[in-house]
Amino acid sequence: MALPDPFPMKRGGALPGGRIAYETWGEPDARGGNAVLILTGLSPSAHAASHPRNPADGWWERMLGPGKPIDTNRWFVVCVNTLGSCKGSSGPASEQPDGSGAWRLDFPELSIEDCADAAAHVVRSLGIERLACVVGASMGGMVALALLGRHPGIARSHLNVCGAARALPFSIAIRSLQREAIRLDPNWNGGNYDDVTYPESGMRMARKLGVITYRSALEWDGRFGRLRLAPDRRDEEEPFAVEFEVESYLEGHAKRFVRHFDPNCYLYLSRSMDWFDLAETHAGGSRDDDTLAALSRIRVDKALAIGVSTDILFPLQQQQQIADGLRAGGSDARFVALDSPQGHDAFLVDFTRFDPAVRGFFDAL
Amino acid sequence: MALPDPFPMKRGGALPGGRIAYETWGEPDARGGNAVLILTGLSPSAHAASHPRNPADGWWERMLGPGKPIDTNRWFVVCVNTLGSCKGSSGPASEQPDGSGAWRLDFPELSIEDCADAAAHVVRSLGIERLACVVGASMGGMVALALLGRHPGIARSHLNVCGAARALPFSIAIRSLQREAIRLDPNWNGGNYDDVTYPESGMRMARKLGVITYRSALEWDGRFGRLRLAPDRRDEEEPFAVEFEVESYLEGHAKRFVRHFDPNCYLYLSRSMDWFDLAETHAGGSRDDDTLAALSRIRVDKALAIGVSTDILFPLQQQQQIADGLRAGGSDARFVALDSPQGHDAFLVDFTRFDPAVRGFFDAL
Numbered sequence: 001m002a003l004p005d006p007f008p009m010k011r012g013g014a015l016p017g018g019r020i021a022y023e024t025w026g027e028p029d030a031r032g033g034n035a036v037l038i039l040t041g042l043s044p045s046a047h048a049a050s051h052p053r054n055p056a057d058g059w060w061e062r063m064l065g066p067g068k069p070i071d072t073n074r075w076f077v078v079c080v081n082t083l084g085s086c087k088g089s090s091g092p093a094s095e096q097p098d099g100s101g102a103w104r105l106d107f108p109e110l111s112i113e114d115c116a117d118a119a120a121h122v123v124r125s126l127g128i129e130r131l132a133c134v135v136g137a138s139m140g141g142m143v144a145l146a147l148l149g150r151h152p153g154i155a156r157s158h159l160n161v162c163g164a165a166r167a168l169p170f171s172i173a174i175r176s177l178q179r180e181a182i183r184l185d186p187n188w189n190g191g192n193y194d195d196v197t198y199p200e201s202g203m204r205m206a207r208k209l210g211v212i213t214y215r216s217a218l219e220w221d222g223r224f225g226r227l228r229l230a231p232d233r234r235d236e237e238e239p240f241a242v243e244f245e246v247e248s249y250l251e252g253h254a255k256r257f258v259r260h261f262d263p264n265c266y267l268y269l270s271r272s273m274d275w276f277d278l279a280e281t282h283a284g285g286s287r288d289d290d291t292l293a294a295l296s297r298i299r300v301d302k303a304l305a306i307g308v309s310t311d312i313l314f315p316l317q318q319q320q321q322i323a324d325g326l327r328a329g330g331s332d333a334r335f336v337a338l339d340s341p342q343g344h345d346a347f348l349v350d351f352t353r354f355d356p357a358v359r360g361f362f363d364a365l
Numbered sequence: 366m367a368l369p370d371p372f373p374m375k376r377g378g379a380l381p382g383g384r385i386a387y388e389t390w391g392e393p394d395a396r397g398g399n400a401v402l403i404l405t406g407l408s409p410s411a412h413a414a415s416h417p418r419n420p421a422d423g424w425w426e427r428m429l430g431p432g433k434p435i436d437t438n439r440w441f442v443v444c445v446n447t448l449g450s451c452k453g454s455s456g457p458a459s460e461q462p463d464g465s466g467a468w469r470l471d472f473p474e475l476s477i478e479d480c481a482d483a484a485a486h487v488v489r490s491l492g493i494e495r496l497a498c499v500v501g502a503s504m505g506g507m508v509a510l511a512l513l514g515r516h517p518g519i520a521r522s523h524l525n526v527c528g529a530a531r532a533l534p535f536s537i538a539i540r541s542l543q544r545e546a547i548r549l550d551p552n553w554n555g556g557n558y559d560d561v562t563y564p565e566s567g568m569r570m571a572r573k574l575g576v577i578t579y580r581s582a583l584e585w586d587g588r589f590g591r592l593r594l595a596p597d598r599r600d601e602e603e604p605f606a607v608e609f610e611v612e613s614y615l616e617g618h619a620k621r622f623v624r625h626f627d628p629n630c631y632l633y634l635s636r637s638m639d640w641f642d643l644a645e646t647h648a649g650g651s652r653d654d655d656t657l658a659a660l661s662r663i664r665v666d667k668a669l670a671i672g673v674s675t676d677i678l679f680p681l682q683q684q685q686q687i688a689d690g691l692r693a694g695g696s697d698a699r700f701v702a703l704d705s706p707q708g709h710d711a712f713l714v715d716f717t718r719f720d721p722a723v724r725g726f727f728d729a730l
Contacts, residue, residue, distance in 0.1 A: 105604055166591065167591070168586055168591075169610075170586075173577050173611050176607075176612045176615070181570060201549045205542065205546060205549070208545075212542065217534070220534035225652070226533075239474075242541075277591055
C-alpha cells in the first residue's frame with residue numbers, strides 16, 4: 001500500500017514514494033468494528049500467521065487463526081511490516097523512487113513515531129474507523145503507544161506485549177553495541193555493501209548479542225547447562241572454536257538471521273528504539289512521572305500489558321508502568337506478569353503461558 | 366617468583382620458565398598463621414592496594430590496608446597476578462625462555478586449576494604453612510575453590526566474593542562473544558599483533574560487553590536514564606555516533622582498557638573460566654548435586670560467600686551454592702546477599718555494603 005507522497009517524517013524531511021506491506025486474516029464485519037492491528041518486533045515480516053494465499057507458518061502462528069487466542073473467525077486482523085524494515089515496506093534497503101538505487105543511509109532518519117504514522121495510514125486506508133484493538137509486541141509495543149498517543153481514538157483497546165514507553169539505558173547500551181558490531185565490520189562500508197561483500201561478521205555478532213538478551217540465564221541453565229558439542233562437531237584445529245552447546249545454539253541462530261535481514265534496516269530500526277520516549281514527545285521529560293503522565297493522556301476502554309519476569313531487555317517494570325499510566329488516564333488497564341523462563345522471547349515461544357493471557361483478553365473484548 | 370620448571374599444566378604439557386608476580390602487605394607473625402591470599406578477577410594486577418614501595422592506589426584500595434576491612438596491621442596479605450595474565454606473571458604476552466619471542470597462542474592451554482596451582486606454589490615458597498584465609502573475587506573465586514580442592518589444608522578459612530563453582534551458559538555465551546569480537550578483528554591476526562597493528566576494535570567490543578554485564582540495569586536507570594551528550598560532545602557527521610551518556614560511559618571504559626590488557630591473555634583467561642567446573646574435576650558431572658558434592662569435599666573452618674542481587678554474570682545462586690556446599694562438608698559457612706544496584710562490579714565500587722561484610726568476617730577470624 002502506498003503512503004501519502006511525500007510522507008512527512010518526525011525528525012525532519014519526508015519520504016517520497018513510500019510503501020507499507022501488510023497482510024490480513026478474517027473478514028471485516030458490517031460495521032468494521034472487529035479490526036485488530038498487530039505491530040511487530042524489530043525483525044518479523046507482516047506474515048504473522050499462515051493463510052490460504054501464503055500457507056507458510058507465520059511468526060505468531062500459534063497466536064493467530066481460527067479458534068486461536070486472536071480468533072480470526074471473529075476478528076479481522078491486520079499485520080503491517082514496520083516502516084524502515086526490509087520485508088516489503090520502504091526502508092534503507094528499498095529502491096528510491098528516482099531510480100538511483102537503494103536508499104541505504106540516505107533514507108530519512110526513522111523514529112518509532114514514523115512507524116506509528118505509517119501504520120495509522122494503513123488502518124485508515126483499509127476503511128477502518130476505529131480498531132477494536134491494537135496489539136504491539138516488543139518494538140511493536142513502542143509503536144502501539146506512539147500510535148495511540150498521536151492518533152487519539154484510533155483503537156478501543158490495547159494489548160501491549162513486552163513493550164515499553166521509553167528505552168532504558170541497559171537496552172540502549174546493548175543496541176548501541178549491536179550497531180557498533182555492524183558498523184565496525186569493514187564490509188559494512190558506510191552502508192554500501194552488496195551480497196558478495198556483506199557485513200556478515202558484524203551481523204552475526206549483533207544477532208548473537210540479541211539472542212543472549214532475548215532469552216534468560218535461567219532457561220539456559222536448564223536447557224544447556226555445561227553440555228559440550230560432540231567431538232565430531234568441533235573444530236579441533238581452531239583453539240577458540242565453539243565447544244559448548246550454548247555457543248552452537250547462538251551460532252545457529254545467527255546463521256539463520258544474518259542474510260535474512262538487511263544490516264542498514266537493522267541499524268535504523270535499532271536506533272529508532274533508543275530514541276523512543278513517549279514522555280519526551282508529549283511532556284518534554286524522561287522521568288517516571290513524565291512517562292506516567294504521557295501514558296495517562298492515552299484513552300482506550302480496555303488495556304492489558306503483559307510482561308515476563310526474566311525479560312532483561314524490556315523488563316517487567318516497563319509493562320507495569322504502561323498499565324499504571326493507562327489506568328491513571330481512566331482506562332480499564334491491567335498488568336500481567338508471566339513467570340516464564342524464556343525471557344523477552346517468551347511471547348514467541350511460550351504459548352503455554354501466553355495463550356491464556358491473550359485469549360482471555362480478546363474473549364472479554 | 367619462579368614456578369617449578371617445568372610447571373605441569375592440567376590440560377596437558379608443561380610451562381617452562383614460568384614466573385608469578387605478587388605483592389605483599391603487613392608482616393607475617395611469628396607462627397606465620399596470619400597470612401591471607403587474595404586471588405583476583407580477570408584483569409587486575411597483584412597491586413591490590415598502595416604500599417610504601419608503590420604508593421599508587423590499588424584495585425581494592427579501600428578493602429585492604431591498616432585499619433581497613435582486611436587490616437594489614439593484623440594480617441600478612443599476599444596478592445598474586447594470575448598465571449596467564451599480563452601484569453608480571455607468565456602468560457601468552459610474556460617471553461618464551463628460549464628467546465623465540467612472546468608465547469602468544471603457543472602458551473599451553475590454561476585452566477583455572479593451573480592458576481590455583483601457581484598460587485599454591487607462591488604460598489609454599491613464602492614459607493606459609495597454612496593460610497589464615499584465601500580470598501577470591503569473581504574469577505578469583507573460581508581459582509580459590511580450585512586451590513582449596515586441589516591443596517587440602519592450604520587455608521583455614523575462605524572468603525568467596527561473587528565467585529562460582531562452575532561456569533553457567535549465560536556467562537559462557539557472553540564470554541564466547543567477547544572472544545569472538547577479538548578474534549574477528551583482522552588485526553588480531555591469529556594472535557600475531559603488535560602495538561601498531563593491534564586488535565583495538567575487537568578489544569573495545571569485548572570490554573563494552575564486559576562492562577554491560579558487570580553493572581546492572583537498575584544502576585544505569587538511576588545513573589544515566591535517557592541523558593544525552595551535550596551537542597559539543599557529539600559527532601554530527603556520523604549518523605550512528607554516540608548520543609546517550611550510557612554510550613559515552615561504555616566508550617570511556619573501553620578506551621581505558623583496550624591498550625592495558627593483552628588480547629591473547631584475555632582470550633586465555635576468559636576461556637579458562639568457561640572450562641571451570643569444580644564438579645567436573647572431582648565428581649565427573651556438572652549438575653547441582655555434583656557441584657554441591659564437590660564443594661562438600663573442601664575442608665575449611667569458616668567460610669563466607671558474598672553475592673550481589675543484581676549480578677547477572679556470577680548470579681547470587683552461585684554464591685548460595687558455594688556456602689551450601691561448604692556447609693554440607695562441615696564448614697561453618699555463611700552466605701550473604703548484598704542488595705547493591707551495582708551488579709558484579711559492586712565488590713570493586715560499593716564499599717558501603719562490602720566493607721561491613723568483609724570486615725565482620727575478618728574481625729571474627
